Amino acid sequence: MRGRLTFTEDEQPIVAQIWGDKPEHFRRMSIGLAKQGFRGVDINMGCPVPNVTANGMGSGLILRPEIAADLIQATKAGGLPVSVKTRLGYTDVDEWRNWLTHLLKQDIANLTIHLRTRKEMSKVDAHWELIPEIKKLRDQVAPDTLLTINGDITDRQTGLKLADQYGIDGLMIGRGIFTNPFAFEKEPKDHSSQELLNLLKLHLDLYDQYSEELELRPFTALHRFFKIYVRGFRGASELRNQLMSTKSTDEVRTLLDHFVRE
Numbered sequence: 001m002r003g004r005l006t007f008t009e010d011e012q013p014i015v016a017q018i019w020g021d022k023p024e025h026f027r028r029m030s031i032g033l034a035k036q037g038f039r040g041v042d043i044n045m046g047c048p049v050p051n052v053t054a055n056g057m058g059s060g061l062i063l064r065p066e067i068a069a070d071l072i073q074a075t076k077a078g079g080l081p082v083s084v085k086t087r088l089g090y091t092d093v094d095e096w097r098n099w100l101t102h103l104l105k106q107d108i109a110n111l112t113i114h115l116r117t118r119k120e121m122s123k124v125d126a127h128w129e130l131i132p133e134i135k136k137l138r139d140q141v142a143p144d145t146l147l148t149i150n151g152d153i154t155d156r157q158t159g160l161k162l163a164d165q166y167g168i169d170g171l172m173i174g175r176g177i178f179t180n181p182f183a184f185e186k187e188p189k190d191h192s193s194q195e196l197l198n199l200l201k202l203h204l205d206l207y208d209q210y211s212e213e214l215e216l217r218p219f220t221a222l223h224r225f226f227k228i229y230v231r232g233f234r235g236a237s238e239l240r241n242q243l244m245s246t247k248s249t250d251e252v253r254t255l256l257d258h259f260v261r262e
Contacts, residue, residue, distance in 0.1 A: 005033070005036065006210065006214055007037075007038075012037075012039065013039035013040070014038055014039060015038060015039060015040035015041065015042050015083070016033045016038045016040075016041055016042070017041075017042040017043070017044050017085065018033075018041060018042070018043060018044065018075075019043070019044035019047060019052070019057055019058055020057055020071075021055070021056050021057045021060075021061065021064070021067055023067075023070045023071055023073075023074035024074065026043070026071050026074040026075045027074040027075070027077040027078075029041075029075075029078075030074070030075045030076070030077050030078030030080060030082075031077055031078045032078075033078055034078040034079055034080050038080065039080065039081070040080050040081040040082070040083060040109065041075050041078065041080050041081075041082050041083070042082075042083045042084065042085055042110075042112070043071055043072065043082065043083070043084050043085070044058055044085055045058065045059060045061045045062065045068060045084055045085065045086040045087075045103075046058065046059050046085045046086045046087045046112075046114050046118075047059055048087070048118045048121050053118060059086065059087050059090060059118040060090075060118075061086075062086065062087065062089060062090040062095070062099055062118065063090055065099070065102050068102070068103070069102070069106055072084065072103075072106045072108060073106070081109035081110070082108050082109060083108055083109050083110035083111065083112065083146075084103055084106075084108055084110075084111055084112070085112040085114070085150070085172075086099070086100075086103065086111070086112070086113060086114070087113070087114045087116055087117055087118055088100075088113065088114075088115060088116060088117050088127060088130070089117045089118070090117060090118045090119065091117060091118070091119045092117065092119075093117055093120075093127060093130075095117070096130065096134070097133075097137065100134065100137060100138075101137060101141055104137070104138060104141040104142040104145055105141060105142065107142070107145075108142075108145055109145065109146065110145065110146040110147075110148055110169075110170065111138070111145055111146070111147055111148065112148040112149075112150055112170070112172055113134065113147075113148070113149060113150065114126075114150045114151050114174075115127040115128060115130060115131070115149065115150070115151040115152075116151055122175060125152060126150075126151025126152040127151075128149075128151075128152070128162070131149060131162075131166045131168065132166065134147070135147060135166060135167065135168065146169040146170060147168050147169050147170070148168065148169060148170030148171060148172055149162065149166075149168050149170070149171055149172070150171070150172035150173075150174055151174075153171055153172070153173050153174075153176055154173070154176040154179065154180060154183065155173070155176060155180055155182075155183040155184075155188065156173075156183060156184050156185065156186065156188075157188060159171035159173065177228070178227065178228050179228075179231075181196070181199055181228050181229065193232075193233035193236075194260075196229045196230070196231075196232075196233070197229060197230070197256055197259075197260070199229050200225075200226070200228075200229035200230070200252075200256065201253065201256065203222070203225060203229070204222075204249040204252055204253060207222060207249060208249055219246075219247060219248060222249075222252075223244055223246075226240055226243045226244065227240060230243065235259065239255065239256075239259050242255055243255060
């Protein structure tokens with residue numbers, strides 16, 4: 001847990017996202033996060049993973065609105081701004097009005113909405129068409145709560161166009177980073193395979209650094225990130241398959257060096 005809550009000062013202002021379903025745990029955590037120097041706490045009420053939702057956490061809280069409200073109020077104990085990340089509903093898109101109204105009544109600093117239901121996962125297009133209605137609801141129920149939108153925002157430029165079109169307060173990029181690690185750059189440009197591989201090497205260096213300073217994480221957790229960097233160039237597919245069999249950062253570096261030499 002300590003490793004997951006590590007940050008450097010150049011990341012400020014930084015917000016910690018927490019999840020669960022025990023108000024007392026949230027109360028204690030919020031106090032601890034304030035002492036650690038976080039500037040806000042975000043509650044995850046949007047995670048669609050089955051073993052999370054089956055236990056009534058993540059987007060499972062959509063089906064437990066009173067618990068969701070208790071968690072929000074408990075998190076305010078730390079004195080930090082409290083925000084919520086959620087989805088339109090659990091099963092049906094039409095759930096959005098009652099669910100979001102309930103959250104907006106909790107006096108939160110920001111509401112981030114992934115414009116899909118838990119059932120939809122990421123299998124359908126995000127429901128951008130609902131943004132005007134959601135914004136109108138926010139203005140009626142809680143005009144001081146900021147509204148952030150998530151879903152199918154692939155890069156900074158897409159996000160800015162969305163903000164201009166709908167007048168929303170914030171944008172969140174999620175899966176977009178898995179297809180474009182440069183999604184946040186202000187001026188989009190083409191990037192070479194060497195730039196992508198250099199980013200992967202930086203990722204490996206940071207993994208080693210924080211594993212030594214804080215806590216050792218399972219190396220296989222890195223496998224899911226290889227597709228971010230190893231794509232879109234000749235030989236990428238074969239290299240990615242080889243990388244999926246590695247068991248250490250040194251093995252990855254050896255494969256990368258061999259690939260570059262060839």
